[in-house]
Amino acid sequence: MGMNGNLNDIAVAELIQLNCLDRKTARLQVQHAKDLAEIYFKNGEIVHALMGDSSGEEVVYQILSWKEGPFSLENEIETTESSVKRSWSGLLLEGARRLDENPKTDFGKDEPNLEPEGNKMSQKFDDILAELAEEVTGYIASALVGVDGINLAVNEKVKLDLDLINSQMTMLLKLVESSSKKIGAGMLEDNLTTTEKAYILMRFLPGNKYFLILSAGRKTGNLGNMRLLSKMYAERLMKAMPHA
Amino acid sequence: MTKLEQVIYKFRGELGGDFISTDVVGLDGISIAGGSIDPDFDANEISARFAEVMKLAKKISEKIDIGDIDDNLVTTEKNYIITRFLGNSSFFWVVVTTSNATLGTLRILMNEYAPQILEAIPTEDHHSSSTTSEVKNEAPAVQEGQPKEKKSRRINFWADKDSDKEDLEKDAEKHKNSYMFP
Numbered sequence: 001m002g003m004n005g006n007l008n009d010i011a012v013a014e015l016i017q018l019n020c021l022d023r024k025t026a027r028l029q030v031q032h033a034k035d036l037a038e039i040y041f042k043n044g045e046i047v048h049a050l051m052g053d054s055s056g057e058e059v060v061y062q063i064l065s066w067k068e069g070p071f072s073l074e075n076e077i078e079t080t081e082s083s084v085k086r087s088w089s090g091l092l093l094e095g096a097r098r099l100d101e102n103p104k105t106d107f108g109k110d111e112p113n114l115e116p117e118g119n120k121m122s123q124k125f126d127d128i129l130a131e132l133a134e135e136v137t138g139y140i141a142s143a144l145v146g147v148d149g150i151n152l153a154v155n156e157k158v159k160l161d162l163d164l165i166n167s168q169m170t171m172l173l174k175l176v177e178s179s180s181k182k183i184g185a186g187m188l189e190d191n192l193t194t195t196e197k198a199y200i201l202m203r204f205l206p207g208n209k210y211f212l213i214l215s216a217g218r219k220t221g222n223l224g225n226m227r228l229l230s231k232m233y234a235e236r237l238m239k240a241m242p243h244a
Numbered sequence: 245m246t247k248l249e250q251v252i253y254k255f256r257g258e259l260g261g262d263f264i265s266t267d268v269v270g271l272d273g274i275s276i277a278g279g280s281i282d283p284d285f286d287a288n289e290i291s292a293r294f295a296e297v298m299k300l301a302k303k304i305s306e307k308i309d310i311g312d313i314d315d316n317l318v319t320t321e322k323n324y325i326i327t328r329f330l331g332n333s334s335f336f337w338v339v340v341t342t343s344n345a346t347l348g349t350l351r352i353l354m355n356e357y358a359p360q361i362l363e364a365i366p367t368e369d370h371h372s373s374s375t376t377s378e379v380k381n382e383a384p385a386v387q388e389g390q391p392k393e394k395k396s397r398r399i400n401f402w403a404d405k406d407s408d409k410e411d412l413e414k415d416a417e418k419h420k421n422s423y424m425f426p
Contacts, residue, residue: 168304172301172304184322186320191319192319194316
């Protein structure tokens, strides 16, 4: 069971969003000129994207720019491949950013360059979080999150529902920020929640539009280490942001 | 001085010059004991606002399965604000210090004093501050004939330093080994 249609009627981003919000396992095939691309969803996350000999996130970004061509969505089609790690919301955000920067881009006709460039923002965020993961004692996960609760980049040692977790923690951070301001405590630097299982530290990047969330095990984590590293890495993430 | 006040005095004394404010608060946001030495800090407002923070944190922890919340530490440019659940989470304890405080010492002291504070919470205040439905069905916390205000009375130690100065000096003399007012 599934559906067929044309990108004239519905955008790729919408198709992705619908499948992910419904937590579907499915395969989306999209054709544009001579190119055929496939995106595999598993339980609402994109796990694999394939076009010709290329695979991974760059394929997704390519497809997001397509505005015409037939598509076919088939449910319960799975793959064993796992070329995409980023969350679906992060992929859409990054895709939208790229389209904003290059609105006339259409990779359908030319041979696409799918090799990730070292200085691309999303890759930088991923690299920074990967380095952070190596330095934090008892590391569980980290993410760069907007104040709208949407992840820009995530890194996790174990599989977590980071979309849910980070959207909830965003609410807490915003409440803490407003409460701190109201009582005259000055600008919020960070918020550390200690639970039975984990430490969860949230630190705003300068400008307070994004924050770094970092989690470590309660028994294995080191608070001093977490606070110091969160400060250092928040500054690095800020430097990796595109300037307005 | 009640047992709870005594415990809070002792804690405040051990914390020293970085101390600004402390309160023991029900989840209704009403403080049952505590106060501030800094006139800029309204402990009532802190109690109410951070009750909301703790309730939200508790709700989130249940939703995303990260275990029970022990405490929440807020670091701002001026202050540390630690809020910590007590006992079965019917109450929490909030401590505000300057940003010069030594966090490690603060956390250790709170670990040490939390059981004493929990034990010292008066039973009547516990019932009057609780929001559980079981308590609502029990006999009212305030005895017949007593003024209703007594139900949610907050004991201020340092809220008005000038008018209470004489009392505070007497208390200070009594507890001079525990703390010294600035």
